[in-house]
Amino acid sequence: MATIKDVAKLAGVAISTASYALNNSNKVSQATKEKVEAAAKSLNYKKNGFASDLKRTKTNTIALILSDLSGPFYSELIQGVQDVTTANGFDLIACSSIGGANSTATKFLQEKRVDGAIILAHNISDEVTLQSARKGFPLVVLDRKLDSDFVYNIEVDNTHGGYLATEHLIQNGHREIAYVSGPYNSHDNNLRFQGYMNALNDHGIAYQPKWKIIGDFTREGGYRTTKMLIAQRKFPHAIFYSNDEMAIGGLEALRENNISVPDDISIIGFDDIQLAEYVSPPLSTIKQPKYEAGSLAVHVIFQLLAGEKVDHHYTLSTELVKRQSVKQRKLPEPIT
C-alpha cells in the first residue's frame, strides 16, 4: 500500500505539503495540489484512517450496539439514529454484542474506536457499560437505567404501556389475564409487569401468581409458554405478552390448538413491530416512539460532544394500538 510518503516523493514535495493538498487545505497552490492528486491517483493511494484518527484523537463516528445484528431489531429506531448521525456528518457503524465480553461491541466500547455509542443490547452488562463510559465518551442506553455521570438514559414509558395494555383488556371484560414476561433481568420487562400490576390493582382485580409465565422475548419462547398455558387446566380470558415477538409465537400455538383469537381468547403484545400488523388476526399492541428514541439518542450524544449539558434521563410515551386480537368478552349467559 502506498503511503503519503510515496505520494509526496512521487510528486516531488514534502510530506506535509502532500497532506495539505490531499485535505484540500488552502495552504497549497493549485498547481501543487494537482501534482499531488495526480501522484496519489497513479499510486492508488488511500489514506490510512487509523493513522489520521490516531493523530486527531477523534473518529467522527458513533457506534450503535445491538444485541444481534440480524435480530428483529427496530428498523425505525435505526432510521432515527441514522438520520441524525448522517445529518451531523458523522459516520455510523452497527455492531453486535454477541459474545458478551469478547464481542465486537465490547471492543468498540472500550478501545475508543468511536466517539460515542448507543446501546440497545441486553447482553452487554451494566458493568461493562459503566466502566466504558468516561469523560469525552458519551454513552446512551436505551434498554436500562443506569446512574453514572457519563451515561444517559432514554426510556419509553414501559410502565404506562403495560398499564395501557392491561387496562384495554380489562375494559373488554377480561379479568383472568395472564402475563407472559421477558427474561428476569430485563429492565423493560419489569416495568411492563409493574404496569400490569398497577392496572389490575386499580380495577380491583387480585394478582394471581399463576398468571405470570416466564418467557424470553423470543418467538419460540412465546410459542412454548403458550403451549404450556394450554396444557394447564385453567385458561385465562386474555394474555398480555410482554413483547410482540412472543405474541406472534403465541398466536401460532393457539392456532395449532384451534383456539381462536379473539373469539376464544384475546391477546395483546408490546412494541408494535412491523409484523404485528400482518399477522392474523392483526395484533393489538403498545407502540413505542422508536424513531424518536433513536434520533433523540444521537442528538444527546452530539450535544455532549459539543460540551453542552444535558439531562441524564428522558422518558418517551407509549400508545395503545387497537387492532383485532382483542375483543369484548362474552359473559356466560346468566341463569334465568
Place this chain on the structure above:
Amino acid sequence: MATIKDVAKLAGVAISTASYALNNSNKVSQATKEKVEAAAKSLNYKKNGFASDLKRTKTNTIALILSDLSGPFYSELIQGVQDVTTANGFDLIACSSIGGANSTATKFLQEKRVDGAIILAHNISDEVTLQSARKGFPLVVLDRKLDSDFVYNIEVDNTHGGYLATEHLIQNGHREIAYVSGPYNSHDNNLRFQGYMNALNDHGIAYQPKWKIIGDFTREGGYRTTKMLIAQRKFPHAIFYSNDEMAIGGLEALRENNISVPDDISIIGFDDIQLAEYVSPPLSTIKQPKYEAGSLAVHVIFQLLAGEKVDHHYTLSTELVKRQSVKQRKLPEPIT
C-alpha cells in the same frame, strides 16, 4: 484518558514491559504482570485500538456494507455473515452506504479500516468498489457481477429463479403475465427478467412490452405500479413482482381495489422475506439461500486473508416456495 505510559509510570516499569504484561506475553514475571494490571485497573486504562491496529497494520474486523442499516435487509444473510465471522475470532461491523461517495461505507472501503468487506448495497458504485479492492483487501459482492482480480462474486441464480416463478404462473394457466421490475441498474433485476423471458419463450408465449412495469424494489413502488396497472384498461392474469417488498405493496393496492388474490389474479414475489409468510394471502415466492450466501461470503474472505486461492464466482440456487397467492386460472366457459 490514561495511556500505557501512565500505566507504566504508576507501575514503575518501562513502557514495553507494561505492553508485554498487558498482552499476556510470557516475557514478564508474574509479579510485574500483576503490578501492571493493578496500575491499569486503577487508572481505568483502556488501550487505544487505533494505535495498536496502526502498529500491526491489521484490524481483525470485516465490514458488511448495506444500502441502509434500517432497511428490510436479509436477517438470515447477516446471521450467516455473523456466525462465520465470530467463529473466526474477527469482529464484524455493519455500515450503511447512504450518502453514496460520502457515506460511511465508502470511507471504510477506502481507508483500510477493515481487513475485508462484503457489499450488498446497490448504491455503492461499481467504480468505488473496483478502486477499493486491492491486494490484501478482499471484497465480496453479493449484488452485482464484477470482474477484477480482487473482487469476488457470490450470486444467487436469479435467472433460474425468475424462470421458476414465471413457469409456475404459466403452469397454473396464466398467460398474460406482468413483470414488475426493480430499478434499471439492478443486476439482480435484469437476471430475474431474463428468467421471465426465457420461461415465456420456452412455453411459446410472446413477450409483450406492455407487461413490463418499472418499479424500484420498494413497497411503495409496488403499490404505485400496481395502481397504475389497475388504472389501465387491460389487466394481466398474473403478476410477477421482482421482489417481495413490491409484491406486498401490490397486495395492498389490489386489496384496496377489491381485486382478490388469488381468485381474480395470481401474484408471485422473489426473495422470500420473513413477511411473505404472514401477509394475506401468504405470498408464493422464490427463496434464496441467504444464510449460505452470507456465510460463504465471509468464508471466501477468510480464505483470501489466509492467502489461499479461491474462485472468483459462485452461484447459489433458488427455489420455488408455493403458498397461496397463485391459483389455477379458471378458463372462460367454452361456448357450446
Place this chain on the structure above:
DNA sequence: CTGTTAGCGCCTTCAA
C-alpha cells in the same frame, strides 16, 4: 506557499 519536525499510542526488535 512549502518544508522540517515533533509527536498521536502502541508494539517490538535489540541490547543489557
Place this chain on the structure above:
DNA sequence: TTGAAGGCGCTAACAG
C-alpha cells in the same frame, strides 16, 4: 526479565 529506541502513517505547529 526488563529498558531504550524506532517507527506504523498521518497531522499540525512552526519556521522559512
